[in-house]
Amino acid sequence: MITAGALLMVVGTTTIALLVLRWVGGAVRRETIPEPQRLPFLGGNPPTTHAWSRYHIRYYAMALLFLAFDMEMVFMYPWAVVFVREGTVALVEMLMFIVILLLGILYAWREGALEWA
Amino acid sequence: MGVTSHRGAGRGAVRDELRRAVGKIAAGSAVPVFPMAGVGGRDAARRIRLSRRLEVVSSPRAANVLLIAGEITPRLLRPAIRIHDQASPPRATLFLIAGGAPEPDVPSKPEAGSNTEVAAVESALRTHAIRDRFFPFAGLVHQESEVEAASRALHRDLVLAERATEPAIQPDRPPLPWRGRGPYGHGGKGMTGGAPYGRPLPERGNDRDGLQLDRLPLRIGPFFPPLVPGLLLDVELHGDVVQAAELGPNPFSGYVGASATCPFMRALASPVRIADLELSRARSHLRWLSDALHALDLSALSIRALALAERLEADNVPLISAELARFSRRLERSRTLTWATRGVGHIRVDQVGDTHGPVARATGVEADARCDDIEYLALGFRPIVHDDGDAWARWRQRIGEARQSLRLVTQAGDRRSGGAGIVEDPRGMIRLQTHTLDSTSQLLPELVTGREWGDAVLAAVSLDLDLERDARLTSVIEEGR
Numbered sequence: 001m002i003t004a005g006a007l008l009m010v011v012g013t014t015t016i017a018l019l020v021l022r023w024v025g026g027a028v029r030r031e032t033i034p035e036p037q038r039l040p041f042l043g044g045n046p047p048t049t050h051a052w053s054r055y056h057i058r059y060y061a062m063a064l065l066f067l068a069f070d071m072e073m074v075f076m077y078p079w080a081v082v083f084v085r086e087g088t089v090a091l092v093e094m095l096m097f098i099v100i101l102l103l104g105i106l107y108a109w110r111e112g113a114l115e116w117a
Numbered sequence: 118m119g120v121t122s123h124r125g126a127g128r129g130a131v132r133d134e135l136r137r138a139v140g141k142i143a144a145g146s147a148v149p150v151f152p153m154a155g156v157g158g159r160d161a162a163r164r165i166r167l168s169r170r171l172e173v174v175s176s177p178r179a180a181n182v183l184l185i186a187g188e189i190t191p192r193l194l195r196p197a198i199r200i201h202d203q204a205s206p207p208r209a210t211l212f213l214i215a216g217g218a219p220e221p222d223v224p225s226k227p228e229a230g231s232n233t234e235v236a237a238v239e240s241a242l243r244t245h246a247i248r249d250r251f252f253p254f255a256g257l258v259h260q261e262s263e264v265e266a267a268s269r270a271l272h273r274d275l276v277l278a279e280r281a282t283e284p285a286i287q288p289d290r291p292p293l294p295w296r297g298r299g300p301y302g303h304g305g306k307g308m309t310g311g312a313p314y315g316r317p318l319p320e321r322g323n324d325r326d327g328l329q330l331d332r333l334p335l336r337i338g339p340f341f342p343p344l345v346p347g348l349l350l351d352v353e354l355h356g357d358v359v360q361a362a363e364l365g366p367n368p369f370s371g372y373v374g375a376s377a378t379c380p381f382m383r384a385l386a387s388p389v390r391i392a393d394l395e396l397s398r399a400r401s402h403l404r405w406l407s408d409a410l411h412a413l414d415l416s417a418l419s420i421r422a423l424a425l426a427e428r429l430e431a432d433n434v435p436l437i438s439a440e441l442a443r444f445s446r447r448l449e450r451s452r453t454l455t456w457a458t459r460g461v462g463h464i465r466v467d468q469v470g471d472t473h474g475p476v477a478r479a480t481g482v483e484a485d486a487r488c489d490d491i492e493y494l495a496l497g498f499r500p501i502v503h504d505d506g507d508a509w510a511r512w513r514q515r516i517g518e519a520r521q522s523l524r525l526v527t528q529a530g531d532r533r534s535g536g537a538g539i540v541e542d543p544r545g546m547i548r549l550q551t552h553t554l555d556s557t558s559q560l561l562p563e564l565v566t567g568r569e570w571g572d573a574v575l576a577a578v579s580l581d582l583d584l585e586r587d588a589r590l591t592s593v594i595e596e597g598r
Binding site: 042052 | 341356
């Protein structure tokens with residue numbers, strides 16, 4: 001019973017809020033934007049095609065880079081736990097591991113994975 | 118506004134009062150101006166940067182005043198109308214019809230042939246006709262010095278609602294009808310077929326990874342601020358990368374005649390003082406520098422470069438020279454500039470071809486008409502050459518040449534050069550007999566293809582194109598033949 005009342009109140013309040021917003025929108029709204037004003041600015045010429053344009057956002061390059069850093073973290077947590085006990089050996093091991101991953105990052109950099117487009 | 122009519126008069130009065138109070142503050146602010154340069158209007162459109170009361174904006178959407186300087190040729194008319202309609206209200210248009218201020222190179226009225234005068238009057242009449250027919254509400258000034266006051270007056274009247282915003286020139290109709298058509302009423306076939314919302318979808322093509330993605334075809338210009346006025350560039354974009362580029366027709370062609378005020382044009386026919394030529398060259402390079410800095414959004418530096426160019430006169434050369442030396446040291450030390458321009462728009466020596474001037478000299482080609490001039494050789498002239506061939510080399514090239522020109526001015530005295538049908542102007546060599554036209558602009562498509570859009574713009578800026586000069590040379594050479 002209480003649930004139904006609460007639900008009714010939520011629905012009622014939402015409806016009233018929507019109606020008020022609609023009224024405010026209508027009162028504030030000016031005339032609609034005319035067609036010639038809706039064009040994107042290209043220096044004076046209209047676009048010939050629709051703006052729905054599929055372009056490549058290159059997530060895979062980002063994903064590969066992320067993997068390199070992620071692997072580093074995955075190894076670093078257990079390493080940090082045993083670092084004090086193992087000492088210099090652990091430090092050298094970690095340095096070797098980071099150098100190997102760094103080679104991957106440098107390769108990705110050379111291949112233009114850090115370029116924007 | 119229709120909204121006020123059914124409200125109480127008292128509330129309306131309060132609102133009007135409030136509006137006036139806010140309007141008064143807004144009216145005193147800098148006027149957002151979008152300049153559009155037609156034939157002979159480029160210098161005037163550029164000089165509004167110097168005004169503290171006017172703010173140059175790079176899109177008509179941000180502007181309240183659209184300044185149309187110079188003659189609008191038929192190819193510029195429709196773009197100008199579209200830009201007028203794209204500007205968000207309140208908007209007003211201001212025409213500057215007189216071709217701008219005369220070049221300060223020639224203090225007295227030159228030996229203007231009657232042909233030139235007739236052409237100028239015809240040009241003004243054509244622009245008046247365009248204004249009467251398409252922009253009936255537009256303001257009009259005849260002197261460049263009046264632009265600031267007229268823009269401010271228009272702006273003030275607009276924000277105080279004492280002047281109605283200009284209505285759109287084009288009809289309020291979608292370019293292709295689409296409403297209510299197709300299965301979803303969006304004008305297409307299915308989700309993405311046909312012409313949704315009145316426009317077909319872009320063609321697909323291989324991107325750099327061999328994926329089939331949309332190539333967005335765009336025609337940029339002729340009033341796209343970072344590019345020079347009149348430049349039409351048809352590009353196909355894959356995301357941010359320019360996949361193909363082509364130059365459109367020159368909108369100034371056939372509407373620019375011989376100029377009697379340009380010292381380089383006069384030097385083709387008769388000897389002209391070297392000091393005048395070199396002053397004009399330095400001004401041209403400094404104006405380019407201002408445009409290039411403006412394209413990088415370095416407004417304060419851009420204004421500083423333009424102020425140097427506009428203040429430069431025969432009697433203050435040492436002063437400007439010293440200021441330019443400081444300025445150029447600052448620019449050449451700038452990390453931002455080198456980072457943005459180094460390696461951008463690289464031209465190989467075999468690409469130079471018929472290109473002359475600073476663009477060729479920044480690529481290591483020591484071609485300069487002044488090298489064959491006995492008067493210049495007597496001054497100890499040797500051309501400046503850079504080998505890198507990228508945009509940064511062209512920046513340093515022009516700054517270096519501007520400083521060299523100022524040195525030549527101080528040494529030249531009354532020496533004269535020219536009259537042999539060959540002259541080195543700020544953009545290259547002009548040979549009346551065997552001139553190859555538009556060679557620098559032909560480099561542009563090759564330079565921008567495969568580059569990101571930002572780099573493409575910087576490469577275009579670094580070429581220092583001037584389509585009006587191209588059109589002028591075409592007409593002068595055709596006249597001569």
